[in-house]
Every structure is written in C-alpha cells, then in structure tokens.
Amino acid sequence: MSKLVLTSCLQKCSSLNTVKKSHAKIFVCGLQNDNNILNQIAIFYVQFKKLDTARLVFEYISNPSSYLWNILIREYATQGNFRQSLALYAKMMQNGFKPDKFAFPFALKSCAGLANLQIGKLVHQHLVCCGCDYDVFVNAALVNMYAKCGNVEDARVVFDKMSVRDLVSWTSMISGYAQNGYNSETLSFFYLMRDLGVKPNRVSVLSALLACGNLGASRKGEWFHSYVIHTGFESDVLVATAVMDMYAKCGSLDLAHKLFDQTEGKDVVCWSAMIASYGFHGQGRTAIDLFDNMVKAGVGPNDITFTCILSACSHSGLLEEGKRYFEAMKGFGIVPKLNNYSCMVDLLGRAGQVSEAEKLIENMPMEPDASLWGSLLGACRIYDGKK
Known part of the structure; x- marks a missing residue:
C-alpha cells in the first residue's frame, strides 16, 4: 500500500477500529516515521477519546503539527x-x-x-x-x-x-468576587451585567445567591428568588439548593426547609446543604434526623455530608453522636478527609477531650493544617490542657 493510498484511507476513518487498522498498516508500509501520517493518526485517537494512545503516538513524532499540540493541551x-x-x-x-x-x-x-x-x-x-x-x-x-x-x-x-466582554468574562468576574468574599461587588456586577443586556447564566445566579446569603441580605435574596422563578432556573436542583441555603443564612430556616421539601430530585448536595443549615443554627438533633432521612431516601452521603453532620454535632455538643457518625463513614465506603478530621478535633476539643483530639491528629494519614491545630490550641486554652 502506497503512502497516497494510506493517506486516502485515513481521511475516511469513521471509527476507532478503522483508525487502529490504519495505524497497523503504517508499520507494514514502512511509514512509521512519517510525520504527516503520525499526526493524522494521533489526531484521530484524540477525536475518539483515546488520549493515552494519542500521547504515545505523539511522542514518536519529530515535528508535531501546531494543531496536534493544541488539541492535546485542550483535551x-x-x-x-x-x-x-x-x-x-x-x-x-x-x-x-x-x-x-x-x-x-x-x-x-x-x-x-x-x-x-x-x-x-x-x-x-x-x-x-x-x-x-x-x-x-x-x-x-x-x-x-x-x-x-x-x-x-x-x-x-x-x-x-x-x-x-462575553458572558464567560462577566461570569468569571462575578463568581470570582463571590468566591473571594467580595459580596457587594458580586451583586453590583450582576446588576450591571443584566442592565447591559447580558443574560445571566446558572453560575452567575449561584454566585449572586451566595453573596446574598453571606451578606444576610434577605430583601435582595427575595428579589433573586423571584428572578430565579421568572427565568426558569427554579427547576435546577443546584439553584434551588442555593436559594434554600441563602434563606437559611439570612435566618429564615423554616422557609428554607419549606423550599427543601418542595424541591424535586433532591441530590446529596441539597441534603447536605439543609443538614449544614440546621447545624449552623445549633439544631444538631434536627440535622441528625435529616441525615437519617436522607439515607432512608436512598441518597448516599459523601465526605461533605459527613463534614456537615459532624459540624452540627460539634456546635450542639453531641459528642457520642459525632463519634458514631465518624465511625459510620467506613460503612459507606468513605475515607475521612482533612475536613472530617478537623470537625472531629473540634468536637472533641469542645467536649474537653483534648488528649483524645491530640491522639486523633497523631494518627491521621495526612498532615494537619493550620485550622486543625488552631482548634486543638483553642481547646487547650479553654481547658488548660488538663483533659
């Protein structure tokens, strides 16, 4: 088979199988060092989501095309x-x-x-x-x-x-402000974007709701809730969760739970947010009931859910319950992460069990961070290191 025929065959590749056959034929034809053919083969592998194979081919190309460099970086x-x-x-x-x-x-x-x-x-x-x-x-x-x-x-x-400035630019600024605690700027940018005729997307709405919750701005939060309903974002579970979380942070816990009950297709993020809301308001027992209801509903918790329930136990002084949930993580196949250990250290520290908290830190499979040490030092100051 000549190079011309093989190149023609490559142009007609429509499946991964035909690409593999063409790849094999280049060795038969002695064209395994041909840059143009290898470039085409690698590009096809990328298109068929075989990135590792594409990279192997790429390494044998002495002069890869700029297009191949770009699509590999992109993928x-x-x-x-x-x-x-x-x-x-x-x-x-x-x-x-x-x-x-x-x-x-x-x-x-x-x-x-x-x-x-x-x-x-x-x-x-x-x-x-x-x-x-x-x-x-x-x-x-x-x-x-x-x-x-x-x-x-x-x-x-x-x-x-x-x-x-496209929607991506506006959204990046709005979400950047929100994620870095510039709550007033988040809302100002959202209003400006809307006034200039740029239609907000899901990310910008989520950022605005986060800012309202952080500011405790219930009036503005109500406006955004209305905006969510009128723009059709209400059916989005993540947006519905953000509205619920916003009301909880603004002190309207009953309204937050009402919205939670009305939300269809509640996922683990939605359940976790509601559990966290009750924990934040010191209602640890209600958070525990909600966690148990989530499991009964067939929604599996993740490490973030356990962070929420452990934090709820800590804020409500529910030591034994917190220990039980920390141990329960294994039963759900979840390996505790740093945040989970941090919650347990905080829980033990608040209960005066400083020695046990210190032992937990020593046996952790990862290095403790500054906040975790801060929790332990705080407990030591309160209990004078005697427990």
Missing part, C-alpha cells in the same frame, strides 16, 4: 488533567513552538484548575509576547484564571481593558 485540560496539560504546554515552549490563541485558553484553564497563580502569570506574559492579549477568548480565560487563583484585582484589570 488534557478539558478532562481535568491540568498537570499534564501544563506539562505539554511547557514542552511546546521548550521545543521552540509558538503557542497561539487556541493553546492559551486551555493553558490558563489548567492554571485556574490548579490555582497556580505563578504559572498563570507566566502564561500571561507569553500570550502578550505572542500578540494574543486582544483575543476575547484568551482574555476571558485570563479573567477566569486570576479570579480562580484569588487575585480578583488583576482579574478586574484584564476585564476593564477588554473591548468586548
């Missing part, structure tokens, strides 16, 4: 393998390939996913040098990266310089 980022995406981006630079407007958004997405501001700033320098700092999609990714890394000031600088 790793899209699949959440941010480290591999950035490793490939770095290799692209080292090999003398110039990134373009198609590579930068996904390199920045990976920086955002890893919350790596240092590398994010480096990518920012690269894209300026490459003349891509005026591309709307690159700038939207920049805003998102800075916001996700907690640097809302630089995100705002990039946003203000944009001549065209």
